[in-house]
Amino acid sequence: METIDRGSAGSARVAIVGGIHGDEPAGVRIVRRLADELDPVGDGGEGTDGDGTTDGSGTTDGEVDSEGLVRLIIANEPAIAAETRYTDADLNRAFPGDADSDEYERALAARLAAELEGFDAVLALHTSHSAPPPFAIFSDLTESVRRTVTGLPVDHVVDASGLRSTTLDSTVPNTVSIEVGRQGSEEAVEFGYEACLAFLRVHGAIADEPPTFSETTVVAGREEVPKGGGEPHVHYANFEAIPEGAVFAEDDVYTHRVEEPGVVPILASERGYDDIFGMYGHVTGVVKPPGEGENRVYPIEGADERDEAHDADE
Template sequence: METIDRGSAGSARVAIVGGIHGDEPAGERIVRRLADALDAPEDGAGDGIVRLIVANEPALAAETRYTDTDLNRAFPGDADSDEYERALAPRLAAELEGMDAVLALHTSHSAPPPFAIYSDLTPSVRRSVTAMPVDYVVDAGGLRGTTLDSTVPNTVSIEVGRQGSETAVEFGYEACLAFLRAHGAVDDEPPTFSETTVVAGDKEVPKGSGEPTVHFANFEEIPVGAVFAEDDVYTHRVEEEGVVPILASEEGYEEIFGIYGRVMGTLEPPASADQTAAGGERVDEAETE
């Protein structure tokens, strides 16, 4: 793990994490581009910090998702584990302790559009999500509890695009700048906020063996009776209204076709666009509106 600290224009302590998965090099590229663009810690106008982290260096070097186990399924981890990623998880969490806002970068084999993910809707998370150029955010609070965003407070994950694409790198870099503006860490221009559609993650859709086929794209409502995905083992026919796929992919995951979700409403921007997470913005109810 490599940690690079940079100066901040404000008082918030924020972090951006790339390279959680070694087959997603866009995150590392974005982090290093930010490291080149941002001021050194001693040159920052404020007393906050921007912490940039390249998480899983051995997996990145090997160009594989992980070396022993999936880092984003290994939190909170075990410092004494013989599995590299399980031992890395608490070290990474320690680097993020006390941060006012955290952004974790990911890419996937799934089709666009890019989207954000959170597990706990804090005021900081609301600010991060509604500042970034995404139309959808997934509430993953009802899914796994072993991911970075489910264990480290104020964390948002973002799927910036298709794995291996230059588009993902460019979009991810701009999303990071929007995130930093939202929390006052850069002041090149004012942050902008907009409402975001919230999709609640419901359950994972298992994959078997044989030739996989997915019939619907991310966030496209699946009609009742239609088959979302199939292979030699499973035929997943939707039996309820309002179901949309998340991370829909034929080849992205070994064990699942993606996740079923439901549109729950919209996430509104923060009540005060002038305050950062470190400024103590109050939100009485952390819920969609």
């Protein structure tokens, strides 16, 4: 594990973690780029506000608080070197970890969790075999998590609280994971970098431009969709509504017909995973930006009425 601390324009302690999976180079490249561009510790706020002599736009909005910190972490170095997802165990299934474990990732999970202890906001970078759009994942909707998910440039966030309890976002408070794009693509690096800047802005760590927030649709993750064998077919894209009675995916073993309304795929992929086509999710509502109502998931009002009106018009 490599930890690189950088200065912050604000008072929050925030962290960005790349390289949790060794075969996802985007996160590592994004963290390195941020390490190059952010100011050293103790030099933070001044630099990010501009030096006041070159571009003239450097408006200093507020006091610089030296308590703030941006911690950049490259997590699983042996797996990154080997270009493999993990060496002994999947790190993102190994939390909270065990410092005494003989399994490399289980011991690393404990060290990584310790590096993130007490942080105000954490963003974990991932890529996938699935098609766009990028999306975020949370397990516990703290005020910090609300700020992150409504501040990231994503339309959807997956509520993973009903899924595994061994991931980084389910064990380290105030953590959001983000799937920034297709594994190995340049688009994933570019999008992920911009997403990190948005994350740093909404938590006050950089002051290059004002943060922006938007309502984010919450999809509760429910169950994995198993894959059997033979030629795989996936018929619906991520977050695309699967009509009641339609087949989401099939192969020689399975025909996965969806028998209820409101189901959408998450991480849908024909060949990305050996044993699953992806996951089923259910749209539960929206999270509103900070300052707009309470910190909870608001059901999407009038969705049923709109459907009925639409049917009547046909």
